Amino acid sequence: MSSSSSSFRIDKDSLGEVRVPSDAYYGPFAARAKEQYKVTGQRAHANLVRAFVMIKRSAALANKELKALDAQKADAIVKACDEVLAGRLHDQFVVEAINSGAGTAFNMNTNEVIANRALEILGKKKGEYEAVSPNDHVNMSQSSNDTFPTAMHVAILLSMKEADAAISVLVRSLRAKAREFEDAIKIGRTHLMDAIPVTLGAEFEEYAYSIERAQKKMHEAMAGLEEVGLGGTAVGTGANTPRGYRELAIRRLSEVSGLALRPSGNMFYSLQSKLDVAACSSALRNLAVELTKMANDLRLMACGPVAGFAEILIPAVHAGSSIMPGKVNPSLAECLNMVCFNIMGNDVAVAMAAQAGQFELNVMLPGMLKCVLDSTDMLANFLPVFAANMVDGIKANKERLESYIDKSPVLVTLLNPYIGYLKAAEIYKESLKTNKSIRELVLEKKLMTKEDLDKALSKENILGGGSSSGG
Missing domain, CATH: 1.10.40.30 (Fumarase/aspartase (C-terminal domain))
Known part of the structure; x- marks a missing residue:
């Protein structure tokens, strides 16, 4: 490795020399990929970065314990991983969310960042890969083909837990409203036509119940992701791994992630099939179906205030119109609709990607993962806002409800x-x-x-x- 200028270094990979910014911790593979995969303008999700770095840390510990990796190199790799997990160097993961088939580009981006930081820890310069190699040392006993599917499971589980907490916030808000409205009798509606009366409280309790049911289906889907294929390497045979590596690496990954992970019952399945990822996406889709039904009900109940139902009064979060003074729109319910529509669309993309694998590998992983993590992010970010600024502020329009019953x-x-x-x-x-x-x-x-x-x-x-x- 030699320096061509003060701002660039020359790194070498199997394709030849590459100019890499001197201060970059990524290396030649990521530098090439950065120029090729200009798709969304979005960096990889923070939970994917965390998941991949946890895998590299766990692999280094397992390889060290099995005496496949020099202890000094392993310790430097682990220390570099701990720094990234503490929040450092995330800007060095430059490969986009949608990148190469099977996520090889992102795996190598991770390998290079960890290798270059490990080199510094050992007193070496970035790019001196003879001392710590992205492929030979950081990627030891691994392939993109088993690390990316494993990282997918870990990242989705971490993100699903965040979404799960947000869903619980909404359920609590709905249940509080159900109690508040338990005596508010209103006209029921079937076929959008007047039906036997119910209570507003019963309707809100049903929303809470249905969303909680969908949440339980999510929990069931998440359990499938706890089975991971780490140790399968290229095609599921475990080639180039020392005896005992699979179980040991997954045990270390469970410890650092806080997840109850276990080795797959069939390593070939874990590389080929994306059934468990599709099941999680489907559970998110089904939740979105329940959420959007509720959002539409709330919009209808609030419509008016003169020419509509006006059964509930909703909080004003901002001016409803740029031309009509005083107008209050169900803007947050409309936003929830759009979130749900995007989740449904993401699920279609996941289903298409899940069926698109051939033989020993599904290569559509980055696109599939982006869709699931986009869905969980929208839920985690927006549902607490919807609960606090929409649901918690809803009031029953008792005069209107009583007039409908009387007439x-x-x-x-x-x-x-x-x-x-x-x-x-x-x-x-x-x-x-x-x-x-x-x-x-x-x-x-x-x-x-x-x-x-x-x-x-x-x-x-x-x-x-x-x-x-x-x-």
Whole structure:
């Protein structure tokens, strides 16, 4: 290695010499890849950086313990990894989120950063790869083909945990509203048409319940990711690994990541199939389905305030219009819709990538991973905002809710046991035609006594005798 100028050094790889910025910790492979993979303008996700560096650390410890790697080199690699895990050098991971097939470019970017920092720790200069090699030492007992799938699992698990915490925040907010609104009776709707009354509390409890159910499906999908293929190397055979490496490296990776990882039951499966990643993406998609249904309900309940339902009053987070003064829009619910649509689209991309592997390897990993991590990031970032600034500020418009109940002909449904379906249908039509209430018409026609009518149209009977939460 020789210096061509004060701002560049000359690194060598299997393709020849490459000019690399003197202060760069990445090396020739990443320098080449940086110029080729100009796709999104986005660097790799921080959790992928963490996951990959944890793998390099775990591999170095396992190789050292098995006496495959010199202790001094291993210790320098581990120290370099610890510095990155502490937040240093993240700007040196320059390969974009979508890069080479199977993520080889990102694996090598990681190898080079760790090698060059390890060289400094040993008193060497960056680029002196004879002392610590990105391939021979940092990548020892590994291949991109087993490290990237393993890093995917670790990164997704870390990000899913962040999203999971955000989902729990929203569920708590919804449950608090369910309790607040447990006595707010409102007209139910089926087919978007008036139906038997429910409570606003029951609706919010259902939102919390359905989202919590989707959250549990996420937990089930996450369990599949705890099985990793580290140690499979190029095709799943474990070529170029010392005996005992697989179990030891995964044990070390579990320790540093705090995750309950275990060796795959079939290493070939872990390199070829992306079923477990697709299952996580699918769980996120299903959660998005529940979230967007809830967001649409809230938008409808809030629509108005004069010409719509106006059953709930929503907080104003900013001016709703640049031309109409005083307008309040369900902007956060609309934003949640867009988040959900993007998650659904990401899941389609993941499914396409998951089926696109051939023989011993799926090479579509970086694109697949970007989609899943984009989805988890949107949930982790936005759901707490939605909970605090939208859900927590919702108020029941009790006057409007009560007026709908008083005027609704659909209450005649509760009189079926007393006057029969056909007579009830006649009363319903007459109520619509004359604008008289059900109570007024039934008493006028002497179809029921006042006592029976009061009992039939009581709050207890309206709610079917069950709890307001439907529990």
